[in-house]
Amino acid sequence: MAQGGWISRWPVLRQLRGEDGRSRAARSARTDALRPRTEQADSVARSVCPYCAVGCGQLIYVKDGRVTQIEGDPDSPVSRGRLCPKGAASKQLVTHPGRQKHVLYRRPHGTEWEALDLDTAMDMIAERVLRTRRQTWQQEHEGKTVRRTMGIASLGGATLDNEENYLMKKLYTALGAIQVENQARI
Known part of the structure; x- marks a missing residue:
């Protein structure tokens, strides 16, 4: 083998000499034809x-x-x-093609999901929240005024940002719920 033989082809030495890395040694026609996905953005x-x-x-x-x-x-x-x-x-x-774009609802004891429009789903949720609050409201507990409901709780997720967590806490506090937690803190 010629002087320097395998050592001169060693990738670390080629990179140190500037003959490799992002230069011609690492390029191909296919590489040169590639364009960033961001280049064509409107x-x-x-x-x-x-x-x-x-x-x-x-x-x-x-x-x-x-x-x-x-x-x-x-x-x-x-x-x-x-x-x-x-x-x-x-x-x-x-x-993602599997992303859900509809509100899905499965009736009690049901086996199938059905699509609901957003207004119907929101009305169902509001009705259930108000009914639960009304049925589980405690004005007093052991002689002390508590004004709370133990029938509503919230466990927020890590996908909520600080502003959303703030609004969730305000909503549940206004409803009288005292069991408000976030999994990001647990």
């Missing part, structure tokens, strides 16, 4: 990752009314362009 919207209360910034790239890519926002003071694995995969929330 618009870019700034958003916040929905997975936890950290509030990592996201850039949402849209082409022809469809989300084509979601990336970390480098201008975000919270995440500085970085996303955790869940945040990096959040495009699936809006583009």
Whole structure:
């Protein structure tokens, strides 16, 4: 083998000499033909990752009314362009073909799901919340004024941001519920 033989072809030495890495040694015609998904976007919207209360910034790239890519926002003071694995995969929330786009309801003792319009589902929820509050209301407990219901509780999830958690706490407190917790804190 010629002088320098295998050592001169060693990838670390080629990279140190500038002959490899992102230069011609790592390129191909196929690589050169590739274009970023963000290049053809019609618009870019700034958003916040929905997975936890950290509030990592996201850039949402849209082409022809469809989300084509979601990336970390480098201008975000919270995440500085970085996303955790869940945040990096959040495009699936809006583009996955299995995403539910209807309210599904299964009647008591039923075996099948049925689609409901949003107004009907919201009316059903409101009626049940008000009925439960009315049936479980405690004005007093052991001689003390408590004004509460033990029939309503909330366990929030990590997909809620700080603002949503704040509003949930206000809603449940106004209803008289005292069992309000969030799984992100547990």
